[in-house]
């Protein structure tokens with residue numbers, strides 16, 4: 001019988017990713033015993049700034065920067081062992097010896113997945129989100145084909161070779177015969193390299209579900225850290241302009257082996273405007289000076305790719321879906337400072353499609369392509385007062401409080417955390 005109440009919090013992106021989840025996760029990580037990733041791979045990118053020191057992470061949960069919580073990579077994450085080893089080294093160079101476990105069941109990104117990813121980009125012809133070419137879609141596809149290699153296999157050479165034979169042949173065939181490109185790797189070379197990776201990573205490989213179940217029973221605080229965002233969810237997002245995994249909070253069950261029933265708080269991170277990397281229609285896109293101003297002010301360039309992000313006004317049709325699908329209990333609203341001194345702010349509350357106003361994201365790509373944002377205008381604010389984070393929510397400019405209560409009414413979810421700067425302390429809890 002469970003005798004102590006465990007506290008489980010999930011943090012997910014409510015838009016297109018890059019909402020500032022890293023900062024919000026890091027803010028909570030101080031109280032967490034475990035910080036867990038449950039999906040995606042090193043295609044994600046978090047930036048956390050602590051005491052002026054910048055940390056850029058792609059695979060290890062951002063809670064690692066705290067030192068105390070155990071960082072956990074769940075089975076729903078796909079792991080490039082080389083990227084993981086590099087990230088462990090990067091942290092060590094910055095003075096952090098990561099406390100980390102990686103699921104024995106997590107699938108491994110192989111060199112042929114990365115090669116296939118590049119080959120696929122031509123085949124997709126713009127009808128996909130645009131890939132980071134890290135092998136993410138092919139490794140997830142291989143998992144479903146049951147060609148996959150899991151972390152545990154890297155420390156069992158016989159099974160690894162058996163599976164590698166099958167996966168290598170299949171992917172080589174796809175790359176060379178179906179997509180007309182070449183694979184410049186041999187089985188022997190891959191086998192040797194990956195067995196070496198296995199030796200380095202062996203101390204971290206563990207049964208994450210069992211570990212977290214024990215933690216739950218012991219009343220520990222567990223924080224689940226989502227990557228990307230709602231509209232990139234492979235099922236609920238703007239398919240096929242999505243990522244290859246489920247970004248929704250419900251995926252923590254599958255991606256870590258912890259029951260969704262155990263989660264107490266689910267926080268959706270919403271940026272006060274939106275940004276998007278890669279292809280897809282974007283109803284509220286700003287292709288003007290205001291967009292350029294927001295991009296520069298907000299530093300909207302990809303953490304992983306360095307690509308300039310597309311910019312748009314806040315889209316509450318999108319956030320409404322995030323509230324519903326994730327079961328959000330609250331919102332963390334970030335980057336309000338980026339909208340300083342803009343004057344008038346527009347917020348999209350509905351789309352107009354074929355003469356009708358719609359309030360939910362359509363499944364029809366035709367409707368989404370034709371969606372015209374229905375805006376409401378709000379008064380902007382000037383500068384946010386110095387040290388506002390010490391003074392509290394009530395001391396925010398009235399226009400910001402109006403902006404927040406407008407959002408809350410339209411999406412029926414409370415904003416409990418307000419972020420007004422990139423640093424850890426520039427955060428207001430309501």
Ligand code: GDP
Pocket residue numbers: 013017018019020021022023045046047048049228298299303334335336337338419420421422423
């Ligand atoms: P994530 O993937 O959701 O963690 O987002 P990114 O790390 O890609 O992007 C967030 C960026 O915005 C990082 O550089 C953060 O340091 C920064 N950031 C987060 N919150 C705020 C904020 O409230 N204001 C400003 N100006 N920057 C912020």
